[in-house]
Amino acid sequence: MDVPVSYYLVLSGIVFSIGLVGVLIRRNIIIILLSIELMLNATNINFVAFSSYLGNLSGQVFVFFALTVAAAEVAVGLAIIIALYRHSASINIDDFRLLKW
Amino acid sequence: MGTIVFFYFAGVIVATAALVVALRSPVYSALALLVMFFHVAGLFVTLHAEFLAIIQILVYAGAILVLYLFVVMLLNLKREERFQHQLTVGLFLGCMLFAEAVLLVAKGKTSLGMNLPAPGEFTQLTQGNTESIGELLYSTYLFPFEIASLILLVAMVGAVILTKKGILEAKS
Structure with missing residues (x-):
C-alpha cells in the first residue's frame, strides 16, 4: 500500500464535513438524507482504509453492516418523507416545526 | 502510480460530494451522488476490497439511489428553496470539525493517546x-x-x- 493511511483519513474527513454541512444548511429533506449518505460513505472509506492498512478483514465486515443500516435508513427515511408530503404538500424542513416550542 | 490513482479518485469524490450539497435540483444531486458511489467503489478496489466495491455499486447505486430518484420524481416539486438562513454557521461548524479531525490525524496518535499499531499483511490472500x-x-x-x-x-x-x-x- 503505497498511499499512507492518513491520506484516506483526510479524504474521509473532508467528505464527512461536506455531509455535515449539507445536513445543516439545506432545506430540502431529500438533500438532507443524501448528505447522511455522504457521511455514511465517509465512514466506509475509513473502515476499508484501516482494514487494508492493518491487514484485518473485520473492517470490511463492518462496512457490510453499515450498508445494511444505510439501506434500512433510506427505506424508513423516504417513507417518512412521503408521509410528510401527504400531510402538508411540502418537503421544506422549515414547514415542520411541530416539535419546536 | 498508486498515488496518482488515489488522487484522481479522491478529487472526484470531493468534487461530487460538494456538488451533492450545492446543486439546486434534487435529481442532479442524486446523479452527482451516483458518480461519487462509483468512485468510492474504485477506491475500494485499490484497497483490495473487491467484494465491497461490487456491493457498493449494487446496493448503493442500484438500489438506494434508484429509490431516491423514484421519490424525487414521485413528489414532483415545484418550488426550490436552497439554503437555510444559518448558512454561515453551518459552514463554520463544518470547517471546525474538519480542522479538528486533521489535527487529530496530524498528531499521529488516536484520541486515546495510543500510537497506531504497525501495519499488517493479509494472511488469507490465497483465498480471495x-x-x-x-x-x-x-x-x-x-x-x-x-x-x-x-x-x-x-x-x-x-x-x-x-x-x-x-x-x-x-x-x-
Whole structure:
C-alpha cells in the first residue's frame, strides 16, 4: 500500500464535513438524507482504509453492516418523507416545526 | 502510480460530494451522488476490497439511489428553496470539525493517546476477498449478521406502515 493511511483519513474527513454541512444548511429533506449518505460513505472509506492498512478483514465486515443500516435508513427515511408530503404538500424542513416550542 | 490513482479518485469524490450539497435540483444531486458511489467503489478496489466495491455499486447505486430518484420524481416539486438562513454557521461548524479531525490525524496518535499499531499483511490472500469475508461473516460475526436481518425486517415493516394512508394525514 503505497498511499499512507492518513491520506484516506483526510479524504474521509473532508467528505464527512461536506455531509455535515449539507445536513445543516439545506432545506430540502431529500438533500438532507443524501448528505447522511455522504457521511455514511465517509465512514466506509475509513473502515476499508484501516482494514487494508492493518491487514484485518473485520473492517470490511463492518462496512457490510453499515450498508445494511444505510439501506434500512433510506427505506424508513423516504417513507417518512412521503408521509410528510401527504400531510402538508411540502418537503421544506422549515414547514415542520411541530416539535419546536 | 498508486498515488496518482488515489488522487484522481479522491478529487472526484470531493468534487461530487460538494456538488451533492450545492446543486439546486434534487435529481442532479442524486446523479452527482451516483458518480461519487462509483468512485468510492474504485477506491475500494485499490484497497483490495473487491467484494465491497461490487456491493457498493449494487446496493448503493442500484438500489438506494434508484429509490431516491423514484421519490424525487414521485413528489414532483415545484418550488426550490436552497439554503437555510444559518448558512454561515453551518459552514463554520463544518470547517471546525474538519480542522479538528486533521489535527487529530496530524498528531499521529488516536484520541486515546495510543500510537497506531504497525501495519499488517493479509494472511488469507490465497483465498480471495469474498471467501475470506464470507468465512468471517458466518463464524465470528454470525450473531450481528442475524441482527442485521432483523433490522432490515423492521425497516421493511416500518416503511409499509408509514406510507399507508391514514397515518399522518391532517385531521379533516
